[in-house]
Amino acid sequence: MAELPLPDLDPTSDRAVFRQIADHIRHAIEQGILAEGDKVPSEAQLMQHYGVARMTVRNALQVLQGEGLTVAEHGRGVFVRSHPPVRRLASDRFARRHREQGKAAFIAETEGAGGKPAVDSITITEERASADVAERLGITSEDHVIARSRRYMIDGQPVETAVSYIPAEIARDTRIAQPDSGPGGIYARLEELGYRLDHFVEEIRSRIPLRDEVRALKLAPGVPVFHLVRTAYATGGRAVEVCDTVMSSDAYVLSYELPAR
Known part of the structure; x- marks a missing residue:
């Protein structure tokens, strides 16, 4: 995770773990740390960094896709969505x-x-x-x-x-x-x-x-x-x-x- 520094989970938070993970990645997108077209860390990388199960990571990624922030490309991974010209x-x-x-x-x-x-x-x-x-x-x-x-x-x-x-x-x-x-x-x-x-x-x-x-x-x-x-x-x-x-x-x-x- 050296390429994309992400904070650790807050064990004292009452916010679900998958939502905390989604919050971290969303923040990286909003701050431009992850730019349009950039690849989001893989499921394996996120599992290792956060010490969570694959389903937890998938739930976090689904939140971001549901918000229109990322897109999944079969066989390639998840990428920050490119937005049309405003x-x-x-x-x-x-x-x-x-x-x-x-x-x-x-x-x-x-x-x-x-x-x-x-x-x-x-x-x-x-x-x-x-x-x-x-x-x-x-x-x-x-x-x-x-x-x-x-x-x-x-x-x-x-x-x-x-x-x-x-x-x-x-x-x-x-x-x-x-x-x-x-x-x-x-x-x-x-x-x-x-x-x-x-x-x-x-x-x-x-x-x-x-x-x-x-x-x-x-x-x-x-x-x-x-x-x-x-x-x-x-x-x-x-x-x-x-x-x-x-x-x-x-x-x-x-x-x-x-x-x-």
């Missing part, structure tokens, strides 16, 4: 200036932060609106919407998935219904169609990811997601889009500027 979700990300520059919000913000943005897994369908989407758009469940589903990447790592729902009467037979919606994204196309955007309403909550979300975002065990639902309103108050977004929580910082009046 993107700051700012309150002005949908400012008109981005669209006027021909860039959708995700691309503009990611490039501004020095990252390499990409969008893949784009699918487009026309379908009946769900009850929730219909209510948010102010239409009926008999009405159709154009659904645009995609996944966003930063530097090759997936960070979020999103599905936009736009009333079919607006989007049908336009570039909004095509895989490449053009410069500035669908918000630029909506404004070209005469729906000048006025404001957005967002609802955000944190939750445990679904199985498909874990796969799509390549989430480590224990990493929750932000579930964000945004409604875009045009001048006059008409809702023109609902976007249902799932984001890896360790890839984002939510940052908002709020007026005091």
Whole structure:
């Protein structure tokens, strides 16, 4: 254990032994003693250092994996998890200036932060609106919407998935219904169609990811997601889009500027 000095167990503590071990390794990660990609001491090394059974060590390592701090690679060991690049979700990300520059919000913000943005897994369908989407758009469940589903990447790592729902009467037979919606994204196309955007309403909550979300975002065990639902309103108050977004929580910082009046 010369490469990674770890404290001894505290026999007077009422904290379970496996949790003390997890605390020591977590501290080493938080202090940068163990960096992203570094290998955590093996089960045998930890057993020898602490004088405990293999199951105790495994329980400690499972705690760290459950917290999303480490990942186990079959036949290689346990490693400190590499986190995706953090993107700051700012309150002005949908400012008109981005669209006027021909860039959708995700691309503009990611490039501004020095990252390499990409969008893949784009699918487009026309379908009946769900009850929730219909209510948010102010239409009926008999009405159709154009659904645009995609996944966003930063530097090759997936960070979020999103599905936009736009009333079919607006989007049908336009570039909004095509895989490449053009410069500035669908918000630029909506404004070209005469729906000048006025404001957005967002609802955000944190939750445990679904199985498909874990796969799509390549989430480590224990990493929750932000579930964000945004409604875009045009001048006059008409809702023109609902976007249902799932984001890896360790890839984002939510940052908002709020007026005091």
